[in-house]
Amino acid sequence: xxxxxxxxxxxxxxxxxxxxxxxxxxxxxxxxxxxxxxxxxxxxxxxxxxxxxxxxxxxxxxxxxxxxxxxxxxxxxxxxxxxxxxxxxxxxxxxxxxxxxxxxxxxxxxxxxxxxxxxxxxxxxxxxxxxxxxxxxxxxxxxxxxxxxxxxxxxxxxxxxxxxxxxxxxxxxxxxxxxxxxxxxxxxxxxxxxxxxxxxxxxxxxxxxxxxxxxxxxxxxxxxxxxxxxxxxxxxxxxx
Amino acid sequence: xxxxxxxxxxxxxxxxxxxxxxxxxxxxxxxxxxxxxxxxxxxxxxxxxxxxxxxxxxxxxxxxxxxxxxxxxxxxxxxxxxxxxxxxxxxxxxxxxxxxxxxxxxxxxxxxxxxxxxxxxxxxxxxxxxxxxxxxxxxxxxxxxxxxxxxxxxxxxxxxxxxxxxxxxxxxxxxxxxxxxxxxxxxxxxxxxxxxxxxxxxxxxxxxxxxxxxxxxxxxxxxxxxxxxxxxxxxxxxxxxxxxxxxxxxxxxxxxxxxxxxxxxxxxxxxxxxxxxxxxxxxxxxxxxxxxxxxxxxxxxxxxxxxxxxxxxxxxxxxxxxxxxxxxxxxxxxxxx
Numbered sequence: 001x002x003x004x005x006x007x008x009x010x011x012x013x014x015x016x017x018x019x020x021x022x023x024x025x026x027x028x029x030x031x032x033x034x035x036x037x038x039x040x041x042x043x044x045x046x047x048x049x050x051x052x053x054x055x056x057x058x059x060x061x062x063x064x065x066x067x068x069x070x071x072x073x074x075x076x077x078x079x080x081x082x083x084x085x086x087x088x089x090x091x092x093x094x095x096x097x098x099x100x101x102x103x104x105x106x107x108x109x110x111x112x113x114x115x116x117x118x119x120x121x122x123x124x125x126x127x128x129x130x131x132x133x134x135x136x137x138x139x140x141x142x143x144x145x146x147x148x149x150x151x152x153x154x155x156x157x158x159x160x161x162x163x164x165x166x167x168x169x170x171x172x173x174x175x176x177x178x179x180x181x182x183x184x185x186x187x188x189x190x191x192x193x194x195x196x197x198x199x200x201x202x203x204x205x206x207x208x209x210x211x212x213x214x215x216x217x218x219x220x221x222x223x224x225x226x227x228x229x230x231x232x233x234x235x236x237x238x239x240x
Numbered sequence: 241x242x243x244x245x246x247x248x249x250x251x252x253x254x255x256x257x258x259x260x261x262x263x264x265x266x267x268x269x270x271x272x273x274x275x276x277x278x279x280x281x282x283x284x285x286x287x288x289x290x291x292x293x294x295x296x297x298x299x300x301x302x303x304x305x306x307x308x309x310x311x312x313x314x315x316x317x318x319x320x321x322x323x324x325x326x327x328x329x330x331x332x333x334x335x336x337x338x339x340x341x342x343x344x345x346x347x348x349x350x351x352x353x354x355x356x357x358x359x360x361x362x363x364x365x366x367x368x369x370x371x372x373x374x375x376x377x378x379x380x381x382x383x384x385x386x387x388x389x390x391x392x393x394x395x396x397x398x399x400x401x402x403x404x405x406x407x408x409x410x411x412x413x414x415x416x417x418x419x420x421x422x423x424x425x426x427x428x429x430x431x432x433x434x435x436x437x438x439x440x441x442x443x444x445x446x447x448x449x450x451x452x453x454x455x456x457x458x459x460x461x462x463x464x465x466x467x468x469x470x471x472x473x474x475x476x477x478x479x480x481x482x483x484x485x486x487x488x489x490x491x492x493x494x495x496x497x498x499x500x501x502x503x504x505x506x507x508x509x510x511x512x513x514x515x516x517x518x519x520x521x522x523x524x525x526x527x528x529x530x531x532x533x534x535x536x537x538x539x540x541x542x543x544x545x546x547x548x549x550x551x552x553x554x555x556x557x558x559x560x561x562x563x564x565x566x567x568x569x570x571x572x573x574x575x576x577x
Contacts, residue, residue, distance in 0.1 A: 069455070
């Protein structure tokens with residue numbers, strides 16, 4: 001059975017928030033909007049976002065690394081938010097595994113958000129219903145769009161190309177291969193939720209500076225002037 | 241967790257209604273078997289009216305935590321999987337059968353039908369309380385709640401509220417059950433105190449997840465939150481972490497214990513030992529228990545820590561203290577995969 005999901009490469013994510021911004025821009029005017037803002041021009045602006053980017057630091061100073069974690073609904077294969085919904089407003093589509101909320105049935109009891117270990121559902125105070133990432137279902141099935149644009153807004157906008165979209169159950173898909181070849185991992189694997197969204201692990205790039213410096217002609221090198229003179233002469237001969 | 245006041249109100253009203261009905265109907269059942277003198281009809285009807293009003297007020301009050309109150313009827317649709325749906329069905333059915341029971345009792349209908357509806361109301365009331373408790377106890381992402389202690393304590397609270405209200409009315413109407421209800425109130429208060437203490441003590445022994453587990457990182461890598469992506473609070477940081485409540489918790493918990501257990505136990509024991517009764521003593525017992533229970537429920541919510549708080553660095557950090565390898569960081573090459 002198909003399971004659409006996002007795969008996010010933490011190696012290339014630069015934490016620019018473009019995915020979150022474009023997600024908000026698309027979805028606030030799309031079929032599942034608006035994503036309400038509260039006090040947008042005041043001192044305490046807040047609002048509903050489907051996608052939030054969290055930044056973490058690992059290691060001890062000075063050996064630290066900073067990485068960014070874009071976190072939207074993970075469309076869990078065993079979604080704990082679905083069975084707790086008293087009205088059946090939260091549901092998981094059989095054909096593509098996307099977890100959605102039917103706004104007409106949602107009573108705004110917030111129990112689904114209590115049952116999400118990732119904090120990926122947000123209550124819209126203006127619409128009084130629970131909202132969450134839809135994997136841009138109004139884009140990915142829109143046949144009026146060119147095929148290359150039938151992807152979630154966050155994937156299309158990512159300037160670092162850190163986000164990928166596809167069917168993680170299809171062995172021919174790009175995301176399936178990425179997860180398999182690069183050991184894609186999920187958040188909170190012990191919670192039994194079996195998330196569909198995967199992350200590509202960070203890989204450390206090691207550069208041996210000493211070896212690298214051998215190939216750099218530095219000013220304090222005793223051979224510097226000799227090499228420069230030789231280079232200059234050679235250039236002159238070539239011109240002549 | 242942010243405490244929803246409407247749910248605390250529902251707990252108090254439904255708890256008093258269902259708890260007192262359990263005792264009223266138990267007295268009627270004992271009467272069938274020739275035990276006890278039963279209850280006068282007017283007392284049953286008065287108590288029944290109070291129970292009916294209370295469950296009605298509770299249902300109305302609970303609707304205030306819903307975004308769309310008029311759609312609340314839709315909550316019956318997922319009875320098969322959702323404890324909230326079951327609670328809605330059972331508490332609604334409890335109110336309905338209670339009304340029918342009182343109507344039949346008022347018109348002196350056949351005892352067969354009265355007891356059929358009475359036993360059904362009793363069953364639905366208990367199932368309603370159990371379903372409400374299971375909403376919290378079945379949530380495996382709030383580890384403080386995710387325990388059978390939550391359910392047992394919740395049902396004991398219903399019995400505490402019910403028995404103390406019945407004690408008051410027993411003394412007020414001069415019924416021959418004052419002694420029995422003094423004992424029952426004492427019993428349920430003591431059991432309740434034991435389970436509330438167990439609930440609190442258990443929190444020190446919960447094996448809590450860490451941020452490393454949330455981010456799927458090895459345990460020996462120190463990780464800290466640098467930025468949560470927004471300059472102000474959002475739904476995740478206000479709904480799942482009540483900052484003001486956390487600050488007040490250490491003050492409120494002792495007050496809640498005092499009003500819920502210490503004052504009622506003292507008054508009930510005083511009356512039991514000295515034999516000095518008076519409905520004002522039992523009235524104060526019930527009021528103290530009611531106020532204490534409201535504070536206790538508030539604490540119950542604030543004490544709950546949702547695991548999603550890990551992503552925001554708002555989860556208790558006890559889990560880190562026994563981590564092996566955390567002190568070996570100088571020997572460990574720290575890198576992210």
